[in-house]
Amino acid sequence: MSRIGKQCIVLSKAVNTQIIGNIITVKGPKGALSHNIHDLIKISLSNNSDSKTIIVTTKNSTKQAQQLHGLSRTLINNMVIGVNEGFTKYLEIQGVGYRSQVDGRKLILNVGYSHPVVIEPPSEISIKVNNNTNIEITGIDKAVVGQLAAKIRSIRPPEPYKGKGIRYKGEVVKKKIGKAGK
Template identity: 65%
Template structure:
């Protein structure tokens, strides 16, 4: 059995969970998220000492059920954290002349191409630009925040010789030594 899957998920006062068949809906102060859980995983809601607790149990002791046990628990826990606190990813742009700006809900990147690159923010994601080189992506869905950050980073990945490009904040890019001259 999964050690992560055995752990309980504690819901605070402002967060409510609704479980119907294999769909889990979490509502909180920042919004509402839904996740479909596999049929071989059962989600149980317990009211213990004025505190709501979610427990996950496997219906069959198969390899697939054990694999999905910890995953399902982590997905639901990320939903609880998302509707309570939200998630953020910070990106920074390095390079001479590289900059970014917002145009409504669209992010415009000037990162060395002959044209500016336009990226539309998905529904539920907020993108904020600080000082032309710092991009902050925030939202309640952890998967969507990470996917949006990866999509922006993929426009111009940091290159290993000069370190120019878009990188996550505090990301370490190993530098390579260039061609040796005479």
């Protein structure tokens, strides 16, 4: 049995949840998210006197149901956190002449190519740039925020000799030593 799946999800007062069949919809101050849960997983909403909780259980004890148990609980928990607080990823650009800027909703990156790279974020994502080198990606869906951050990083990943490129904030890049000169 999944240890993560056994934990119940406590909802705050600002979050409303609706379960219709296998579709769970979570609404909060930042927005609304919905997800279709697999048939092997059962979701129940319990109203206590002071708080509401979501309990995720399996319908049977097959291997696939056990695999989906913790995953489903984590996805629902990320939805609850997203509509309540939101998710943020921070990226840093390092390199001489490398910079970024926001034009309307578009992110424009100048990272050593012969042309600027333009990225159009999804409608539910907001991007801010600080000091031309720090990028902040914010949204309510954890998967979409992480995917956009990975896409931006993949445009110019940090290289191991000088460390130039786009990296996550706090990411450590192991540097290699260069050619030995004679």
